Amino acid sequence: MAPHPTAHIDPSAKISGTATIGPYCVIGPGVEIAEDVVLQSHVVVTGNTVVGARTVVHAFAVLGGPPQHAGYKGEPTRLEIGTDNLIREHVTMNLGTPQGRGITTIGNKGMFMAACHVAHDCQVADNVIFANNATIGGHVVIEEGAFLGGLSAIHQNCRVGAFAFIGGCAAVPTDVIPYGSAIGNHAELGGLNLIGLKRRGASRHAIHDLREAYRDLFADDGAFRERLDKVATKYQDSEEVSRIVAFIRADTKRPLMTPRR
Secondary structure (H helix, E strand, C coil): CCCCCCCEECCCCEECCCCEECCCCEECCCCEECCCCEECCCCEECCEEEECCCCEECCCCEEEECCCCCCCCCCCCEEEECCCCEECCCCEEECCCCCCCCEEEECCCCEECCCCEECCCCEECCCCEECCCCEECCCCEECCCCEECCCCEECCCCEECCCCEECCCCEECCEECCCEEEEEECEEEEEECHHHHHHCCCCHHHHHHHHHHHHHHCCCCCCHHHHHHHHHHHCCCCHHHHHHHHHHHCCCCCCECCECC
16 A cells, blocks of 8 residues: 655665554655555654554654653664554653663554654563553563553563553552552552453452462562562462462562562
């Protein structure tokens, strides 16, 4: 499909013949637009940016803008966006930095509601939902199926585990375990994301193991590392609990979010 005549497209950009480029879009050099992508209108795609197949981008989104990093001097870093994403109005996703990974990555089938921000060097996995104005700082990792509530903010270098829930307006300065539910400002661990687990078809047995493991892990007695080792052994046959254990044991730059005592 021919781009709208008001769109400005650099001759070096690679655009699929099945992509839709709407009115007043601006596409810079080095950009790759895959098949069946829809840029509705007034979308800016710049930098070394790839937009995966069937992704739909609404008006005034800016993809591949330079990182908001004082040390960035225009180096050729990247933004890669996967397939089947929905990117709503005024969303911004920035390139990586040479000081970091050099690339920002967005997975597949994500929903990014209006005015969300993905900063430099982030890793965002598949099937995530960012509600309106959700913001993640540089070098953040958002694992599969996580839900970020409206106006939430994730501190740079933090990790949000798979299928975790971040409450609306929550400020998150620490790592959130898979399946966890982070609530408040500053956010604290308020339990498990049981609603999300049920919506995704988790079995009663899996939910039971997660609830028991959560109680064991954040109990008052003994050292945390000792409790973690016990949970790892006791629930070694649970894929969900093993995911939490692996998340906690992984190297990280931020402390772990815990429940209020």
